[in-house]
Amino acid sequence: MTDLDTVRQMDAADPLAAFRQRFLLPEGQIYLDGNSLGALPRDTPARVADTVAREWGEGLVGSWNSADWIGAPQRIGAKIARVIGAAPQEVLVADSTSVNLFKLLVAAIGARPGRHVILTEPGNFPTDLYIAQGVAALLPRVDVRTVPRADIVAAIDPDTAVVLLTHVHYKSGALFDMAAITRAAHDHGALALWDLSHSVGAVELDLTAANADLAIGCGYKYLNGGPGAPAFLYVAARHQATLRSPLTGWMGHAAPFDFGDDYAAGAGVNRFLCGTPPILGMAALEVGVDLWLEADRAALFQKSRALCSLFIELVEQRCAGLGLTLASPAAADARGSHVSFAHADGYPVMQALIARGVIGDFRAPDVLRFGFTPLYIGYEDVWRAVEILRDVLDSGSWDTPAFRARAAVT
Template sequence: MTMALDREAARALDAADPLRGKRAGFALPDGVIYLNGNSLGAAPLSAAARVGRLVRDEWARDLIGSWNVHDWIGAPQRLGARIARLIGAEADEVAIADSTSVNLYKLLVAACTARPGRKTILSEPGNFPTDLYIAQGVAATLGDRTVRTVEIDRLCDAIDADTAVVLLTHVHYKSGHMLDMAAITAAAHAQGALVLWDLSHSVGALPVDLNGCAADLAVGCGYKYLNGGPGAPAFLYVARRLQAELVSPLTGWMGHDAPFAFGDDYVPATGIARFLCGTPPILAMAALEEGLAQFDDVSFDDILTKSRTLGDHFIAMVEARCAGHDLELISPRDAARRGSHVSFAHPDAYALCQALIARGVVGDFRAPDAIRFGFTPLYTSFEDIWNAVEILERVLDERAWDRSEYRVRAAVT
């Protein structure tokens, strides 16, 4: 059982951390303990300079010629290849395109179309809302499909000959529960179904091995652990064996086999390029590329070890120091079944979260009663989590959260 840390033990862990040098590459405001990189990653210090250079030395100087001179046109595949390393994919299986929601739509429609006669999109209740919303929209658009949700412990048994695609999030956005990607994918394949994985709360915080799990399809966002900036472009993965079979329903010109031939009729590109749609957002991609560069010289064994150790010590400290204050752990206690955030339920979770933010501990609230604390291995320190728990203990002991201003819901929670 993991023991609660004292401050000196936390500092000793930081001194021995092989990732300790990465923190200096991020903008982290003084007086803030940032435990929300699972929602919006911190800004790499190099991002502003990179975007500035692009504006000054590429856009302003070379104008439209930059599409060729600076290979703007190749950015979706070039950045996709960098993400491929992080998710256990080949370079030609990943592209940057659109948002996570749009990519979900493209791949869900393509998967359903590739499984004619199968009418069910299978997911779990409580999956990230946009995943379920997009699935419902796909079912309504196709007209003869149904979205079915089954509790995760019964989901593999529910996959049958009517299942076209299984849509799941690898790490649950609220609880942090991490699913067994290999086992679920194998169960789906045994019934002839495809699987679409949402990696938004995994990529950059945990090793992912899509090819090792024989995964079919995946999507993920660029603004959480990848530190690509608010609204950063998302990515999609299509296994090489499926690329010729699947066709995107959004037949935009960037997914055309010859976009600059300007023909009237759509012909899908070969390979991963067929899943592109509109013109790539080059300024946003430049910021994302700086986020991805932070992983160039790190070991994912080190990232995984630190993620698990941070979570284990945080849970132990909270339960040792904040007992009796109605906090209930809703994340898996077993680090092997947990992503890189830890969530506790509390009857007044929103107000408690606001009280912590006012004191410099930035986590976030997820309805109806959860507070999430995210641990980004590249920049979260063990002393950060020790200090955060000390502040949490004080807020709870003093009932500092029980103030009217902390109960007023902001537009973004």
């Protein structure tokens, strides 16, 4: 049995403890929703203010050159490349995760003529399924096939154009073996496209070692880039000359400032740019990525696993018999950096927790989801969260009309 003294010793020995002070977090909360929206880095307000007042206000249109706004997609992309184990010229920051998925999915299908299947799993993050369905509705003879995750490898066949999977599942936190599934896709002539939204910054990623083809991911979760931060995309260097983006906007042109009438795809990954980059969001994202890169990543991933394992252990010990069922893999190396428990009244229970300052979130139909961000969550935070969870469940304080009333965003 892990007791509070042990937990405090874990905090005292934590090599990442000082990073907590690099974030601005509200008093009186235990923020376990960094897997939905990461916390605010302490350096972000000044950087955004400088981008607004000096770069925009004083530099005006000249800042496209003088502040290198025009280079932000590649510059920040190269930093994210270090997070995911890619080469600098393989990653761009642009658009949203959904838009980037559309680009790469259509490009992947175009690169595999004669194959018509997008293979994915039911229960994948909705936008992945929806975008895939939209591609299938748009293009002739493209189908979306969903099979349970245990059957994915066996389902890859000569009709498979692309295997589209989320590396860490948004609800369960279950982790796919990226290298093994990518290999299986390649064995059958298919491409693999990975959604890294719940893994970037949260678990070890080495896209080069995994021989990954394509990936997309989110800037506002573990990269702490801010609400609706720009997303990123990865295209392996070996595919860049042949893949074509369907979103052929001017920023992806070979010479956008020649203002010619005919589209010519830009060099390398640049062709996957589309419109004008969102500079305020880029500025905030860059601070988050820079901060992440300061941390020792071995320590970070070790702490991530330790926080999640401690949470599971304490919940199972201290909340036994209170209606919770683990909805994440029990083994630390099979999970991302969040943990889910099912509860029949998950929605009001989560609202009651939030009212007590434990911020997680609810995912339909019955999942309480808790994210553990090693840069700003400590072991005693986990202890206190479990104590409050136990109290909420034990007291039945969650069972009120106010906690049952649904908000627009859950």
